[in-house]
Amino acid sequence: MHIPTGQLDTLRRLTRRVLDDVLSTAGDSAAAQDPETGLPTLTSAFEQLFEVMARVEGDRAANGPQAPGTATGDITELGEYALKLHENLAAQAGQASLPDDRPLLAEQAINFALWVARAGGQIDTLEPVVDALAMVANSISGAGELESLSKLMGEIAAAVSPIIREDLEKINPGRPWRVLLLNNGIVATRSHNPDIMEAAFAILTRHLPEDAARFFTEGMEQMEALDYPPQVRQVMEKYHRQWAVKRSLH
Numbered sequence: 001m002h003i004p005t006g007q008l009d010t011l012r013r014l015t016r017r018v019l020d021d022v023l024s025t026a027g028d029s030a031a032a033q034d035p036e037t038g039l040p041t042l043t044s045a046f047e048q049l050f051e052v053m054a055r056v057e058g059d060r061a062a063n064g065p066q067a068p069g070t071a072t073g074d075i076t077e078l079g080e081y082a083l084k085l086h087e088n089l090a091a092q093a094g095q096a097s098l099p100d101d102r103p104l105l106a107e108q109a110i111n112f113a114l115w116v117a118r119a120g121g122q123i124d125t126l127e128p129v130v131d132a133l134a135m136v137a138n139s140i141s142g143a144g145e146l147e148s149l150s151k152l153m154g155e156i157a158a159a160v161s162p163i164i165r166e167d168l169e170k171i172n173p174g175r176p177w178r179v180l181l182l183n184n185g186i187v188a189t190r191s192h193n194p195d196i197m198e199a200a201f202a203i204l205t206r207h208l209p210e211d212a213a214r215f216f217t218e219g220m221e222q223m224e225a226l227d228y229p230p231q232v233r234q235v236m237e238k239y240h241r242q243w244a245v246k247r248s249l250h
Helices: 008-032 039-063 072-095 099-118 127-139 143-159 176-191 194-207 209-226 230-249
Strands: none
Touching: 008 039, 008 072, 008 099, 039 072, 072 099, 072 127, 099 127, 099 143, 127 143, 127 176, 143 176, 143 194, 176 194, 176 209, 194 209, 194 230, 209 230
């Protein structure tokens, strides 16, 4: 899989590939689909979406971030609409039995989230993005790729809407916000880059203090099991000591 870029051209290409795959499988039946949710309507909706996104990019390039029509609420709403279309396309690909398109759909979801984040919007729908990030993380192993992915995860985390970041549903360990921050910590550790680790751990400890001690304890166990380099071990040991003390005080 490729590291997402958040670029509109990439989104157009990914979407076109999946639409073409679904259309080739559906054949003549595509025209007979539900006019409100069928493939022709979905194709048209994506085309209109990309036109609006292109206008936003053009306005921001010409007039800066405060260009008319690029307020946070407008971008956020556009992102929500984009992820709804993504969900519809994923459903179409699932019905057409196209498992090979799952990586493309994962990249599409992350690219939409990145585009929203970089355009100044907020991400209100997080689960498909977090699932997609996990798929990408599981498919790469190069240090450079892992560094890039962790940075992207940090960008997305910073753009998540405040109501999600308040993290009120702590009884659910599988909540996307928690999974995003823990996975970012894991990806950063796998990158073997101390600076990337520090950035990811800062986000994790700020927003998930109740998980920090266990995360760093398990991290130290991995240091031993997988023989991580000294510079990685040093960062993990530092956070492990800090959070072991805090846990003992409580």
